[in-house]
Amino acid sequence: MPSTSPPSDTSTSGTTTGEGRILIVDDKRDVLTALRLLLKKYVTEVHTATDPGAITAMLEEQTYDAILLDMNFTQDASSGREGFLWLQRILQKDPGAVVVMITAYGGVEKAVRAMKEGAADFIVKPWNDADLVASVQAAVKLRRSRDAARKQEATDPDTSSTRGPATTASSGDGAASAPGTFDEIIGESPAMQQVYRTIEKVARTDANVLVLGENGTGKELVARAVHRRSKRANASFVSTDLGALSESLFESELFGHIKGSFTGADDDRIGRFEAADGGTLFLDEIGNIPMPLQAKLLTALQRREVTRVGETTPRSVDIRLISATNQPIYEDTQKGQFRQDLLYRINTVEVQLPPLRDRGDDIALLARYYLDEYADRYDTGVTGLNNAACAKLKEYHWPGNVRELKHTVERAVIMAEGQTLEPSDIVFSAPNSPRPSSGSLGVDTLNLDDIEQAAVRKALSKHGGNISRAAEELGISRKALYRRIEKYGL
Numbered sequence: 001m002p003s004t005s006p007p008s009d010t011s012t013s014g015t016t017t018g019e020g021r022i023l024i025v026d027d028k029r030d031v032l033t034a035l036r037l038l039l040k041k042y043v044t045e046v047h048t049a050t051d052p053g054a055i056t057a058m059l060e061e062q063t064y065d066a067i068l069l070d071m072n073f074t075q076d077a078s079s080g081r082e083g084f085l086w087l088q089r090i091l092q093k094d095p096g097a098v099v100v101m102i103t104a105y106g107g108v109e110k111a112v113r114a115m116k117e118g119a120a121d122f123i124v125k126p127w128n129d130a131d132l133v134a135s136v137q138a139a140v141k142l143r144r145s146r147d148a149a150r151k152q153e154a155t156d157p158d159t160s161s162t163r164g165p166a167t168t169a170s171s172g173d174g175a176a177s178a179p180g181t182f183d184e185i186i187g188e189s190p191a192m193q194q195v196y197r198t199i200e201k202v203a204r205t206d207a208n209v210l211v212l213g214e215n216g217t218g219k220e221l222v223a224r225a226v227h228r229r230s231k232r233a234n235a236s237f238v239s240t241d242l243g244a245l246s247e248s249l250f251e252s253e254l255f256g257h258i259k260g261s262f263t264g265a266d267d268d269r270i271g272r273f274e275a276a277d278g279g280t281l282f283l284d285e286i287g288n289i290p291m292p293l294q295a296k297l298l299t300a301l302q303r304r305e306v307t308r309v310g311e312t313t314p315r316s317v318d319i320r321l322i323s324a325t326n327q328p329i330y331e332d333t334q335k336g337q338f339r340q341d342l343l344y345r346i347n348t349v350e351v352q353l354p355p356l357r358d359r360g361d362d363i364a365l366l367a368r369y370y371l372d373e374y375a376d377r378y379d380t381g382v383t384g385l386n387n388a389a390c391a392k393l394k395e396y397h398w399p400g401n402v403r404e405l406k407h408t409v410e411r412a413v414i415m416a417e418g419q420t421l422e423p424s425d426i427v428f429s430a431p432n433s434p435r436p437s438s439g440s441l442g443v444d445t446l447n448l449d450d451i452e453q454a455a456v457r458k459a460l461s462k463h464g465g466n467i468s469r470a471a472e473e474l475g476i477s478r479k480a481l482y483r484r485i486e487k488y489g490l
């Protein structure tokens with residue numbers, strides 16, 4: 001039975017302006033007081049508790065639009081373990097809860113891990129008032145839209161099956177996909193199966209996704225698959241290549257502008273953020289944007305609002321963000337070329353796409369697929385490729401990955417003399433480009449932790465997440481590998 005009186009160490013503030021009922025749980029009374037004073041201007045009710053043990057009873061009595069939860073409760077504790085525990089309990093009790101973690105500056109990595117486990121956001125102490133208020137308001141909004149979506153699903157049972165993630169795609173075969181494919185993505189290597197599993201899991205959530213991989217590995221296809229399987233599938237998917245935007249156009253493209261705000265602004269125009277409202281925004285080449293623009297992007301993401309160039313009033317946007325880069329973004333962060341706080345905002349879940357040369361038989365699978373497609377399109381009568389041609393394709397290092405394979409097969413199908421492709425029909429565009437050594441970790445650092453982290457990532461990606469095989473390749477025990485996965489939050 002729900003208890004009717006609030007636990008003794010909790011307190012409530014009624015207020016006037018904004019909307020929403022929030023709960024703040026922190027063992028430090030001064031933190032609670034400061035937060036209550038600040039937030040009561042923006043939400044209807046602020047409840048506080050110093051003892052996380054009170055959370056369960058409070059959740060039985062009330063539904064909260066947002067819960068601000070400290071990561072550490074016992075004196076001097078810094079592991080964040082209690083934060084994880086209470087986060088889990090809250091989500092068990094109320095799966096729709098929107099939890100914002102509060103952490104000290106040094107605990108940011110743990111807060112990011114908490115986001116992977118279901119927290120909606122995090123706040124770093126000492127906080128910036130405006131950012132904190134924006135984060136709480138966004139959390140309240142998120143709760144409301146989750147509740148509305150749930151109500152909609154309850155009244156329209158078809159909604160979840162037509163718009164939600166495909167539920168029958170557990171082995172990498174999307175609901176409407178041919179064998180060996182997942183939506184439009186072709187490949188059945190262990191590394192790609194791991195990618196499909198991640199897409200399935202993350203699509204259902206609203207978590208920000210960072211897709212990493214060399215050029216032409218299919219990063220945009222992954223972004224589209226996540227969108228298609230998400231509850232935003234019926235809204236727009238807006239793709240923007242940030243690498244192609246000049247600094248001067250960046251703000252107006254992303255945030256929009258009003259007529260006359262600069263030379264050439266002949267009309268009001270909405271930006272990509274607003275165009276993606278309710279749907280998914282895909283920011284490609286995010287690793288290439290200069291520092292000042294990173295700051296602007298971070299502010300928009302933190303506040304979930306954009307201000308059109310030439311205007312002063314911000315507009316709220318509700319987007320799911322998927323970013324992609326082929327840059328070594330972790331290394332760039334260490335070199336000070338990419339903001340760490342922006343990285344933490346965009347990489348809640350990461351999808352690492354393996355280069356084509358590490359995908360084994362997928363090379364032949366893709367080649368046959370494109371062979372059929374182009375033979376059909378150009379009506380050439382080419383029907384297959386012989387073993388030697390297939391071996392030649394598999395031996396090549398594919399610096400341009402799937403995009404390059406596609407063009408190579410297209411050329412071969414057009415130029416072939418016979419019905420079956422032979423090695424001489426296959427001409428590579430960059431046969432002498434340097435072949436990345438298979439041992440290369442793609443990091444340019446001597447920091448042992450970074451090298452270890454890159455090795456663990458690479459082994460997991462190569463073996464499609466298979467712990468035994470990855471541990472064997474790394475030369476460590478399964479247990480030792482689990483410890484490292486935990487250590488690096490992989």
Ligand SMILES: Nc1ncnc2c1ncn2[C@@H]1O[C@H](COP(=O)(O)OP(=O)(O)OP(=O)(O)O)[C@@H](O)[C@H]1O
Pocket residue numbers: 184185186187213214215216217218219220221222284324326402403406
């Ligand atoms: N696994 C795959 N199956 C089928 N087609 C693929 C696959 N991967 C990539 N492609 C094709 O290769 C081309 C490049 O894919 P995509 O644009 O998604 O790659 P990308 O990693 O985003 O590239 P870039 O880094 O250059 O932006 C597209 O034509 C896409 O359809």
